[in-house]
Amino acid sequence: MRSSRALVPTLKEVPADAAGPSTVFLLRGGFVRRVGAGIYSFLPLGVRVLRKVERIVREELDRAGALEVLLPALLPAEYFRETGRWDVFGDTLFRLHDRKGGDYHLGPTHEEIITDLVRREVRSYRDLPKNLYQIQTKFRDEPRPRGGLLRCREFSMKDAYSFDADEAGARQSYEAMRAAYVRVFDRLALDYRMVAADSGAMGGSGSAEFQVLVQTGEDVIAACSACSYAANLEVASTPPAPPPAAAGEVPPPERVLTPGKGSIEEVSALLGASPATFLKSLVYVAGEGLVLAVVRGDHEVNEIKLARALDVREVHLASAAEVERATGAPVGFAGPVGFRGRVVIDRDAAAVPSGITGANEVDVHLRNVVPGRDFEAPVAELRSVREGDPCPSCGAPLRLYRGIEAGHIFLLGTHYSAKMGATYLDERGEQHPLVMGCYGIGVSRLVATAVEQAHDEDGIRWPMSIAPYEVHLVQVGQEPEVVAAVAELEAALEAAGVELLVDDRDERPGVKFKDADLIGIPLRVTVGRKALEAGGVELKPRAERDPKRAERLPLAGAAAAIAARVAALRAGG
């Protein structure tokens, strides 16, 4: 493709609302344009990247035995009503009506639709297992679209659904998908972790997220510095801290005045005590009632773990008014001693030999509080892991990273099939619900994710596997011998099957080089009078920052050498 005929509208300046490197460079590089909040158009360059991601996903799913289908994006309400998700999805669902007033929505995910397809077409164990996937546009009215392409209201997603006769089969399907996902993410040249995740209210028995490690990620993941343990912070675990040295005989609790000092930081400064000796007490709304959750002063409550410990769906912090009603004191002075209501305590907090905590009285704290002696509470793991906490499987320090969830694999069990009557007959003619799994990859999100991970201050550095073109042939100058050399190279490279963008615009060299760096095609070949006089053309990988370190290739053998380099990079070199 020649730039003179292409549509690659690069920008010097960035739209003010662009957040994060992926949005900035995809907009500036002419890959995408914003149409509305969380809604983007893909321009020719962006489409090429998107298609390459799709191709890799297709190849690996096909290799794993999955079958591609295409389900509609426009859906009648009846399917989601059948599983109750018409209500559960709430405002996240884009709803619309047809001319007759019927309820419709745009598909945010397709479990119901695929389950309906399979319950009609699959009757016998002989038809199993099946794994069906599609690459489809999904619609979710996100409460807050953000991060450009990272969280959109319309986005492209690959979703696959497996159907098996039993748990063991489903587990096999799940493992096959896990392996396929590893291949996909490896081919995309992403730095990622497969992490244990919260399986949430879906009731699944297995779940893993593919988290791409980037600074701007929305999720926090904990990964072991030594072994392969990795988990979303929501579920990451660590063994109980070793109990501190015994404090000997602890005197009875003592009231201390802490006027106006409600935070751990303030009170620890006032009393000259370490935050680790505090019993931080937070009032949560859990289901119907209020619960006091106690963690060490230097720890943070993990709401997912708390909800699990209490066996409720979710918890949230109580309002200031609720706190005051529950404790009789303003926020900052809650404590487990004398608290009228349910209390739970984290393992590490329960091991504090002599703690400081709120007295449920304004401007008063208690010291010398001994869990178990001065109050009783069930002990559970309630806190989030911190950087450096020991790994639950090997004990080495955990490291914390930010990540973007780009893939999720999930064993669903019979959640949908049972509700929707998707059953098969076994060898003995008995009817059983199909055992399902679902597997998503955020295709358009991956485009942005790759940029988040592969860029420098000048622009994108695409990996060869998803670069919009493989070689950027930059013509410098309009001299006849330059034009001829470019044409010759172009023909030879295209004949060799190299995907080529030829910058033949009548622009100054600086403009072309800046654009080339911005667009980020992995290899740049410069043809100009200077280079020709010096005996050939220049080859420079995008990753090489110093233009002086470009390689000189004699024009005669240049095409073959460049094609060989492309082949090496395609192979992951």
Add this chain to the structure above:
RNA sequence: CGGGGCGUAGCGCAGCCUGGUUAGCGCACUAGACUGGGGGUCUAGGGGUCGUGGGUUCGAAUCCCGCCGCCCCGACCA
């Protein structure tokens, strides 16, 4: 949903507080000249319902009210 902010040329912004010629600047765009290996210089141009509806006023981009859209932080997020 709570808090904060922004809507002025394709993009980035100034002007608004303190109302008053023809609404400016940079980039981009068009034409020409020079220039020619890291976003060059000069000259001449084109391009605006100042988000929208109402109000105040002799007069509104500017003041007031409503609405819409968008961004950021938080809540939420199969």
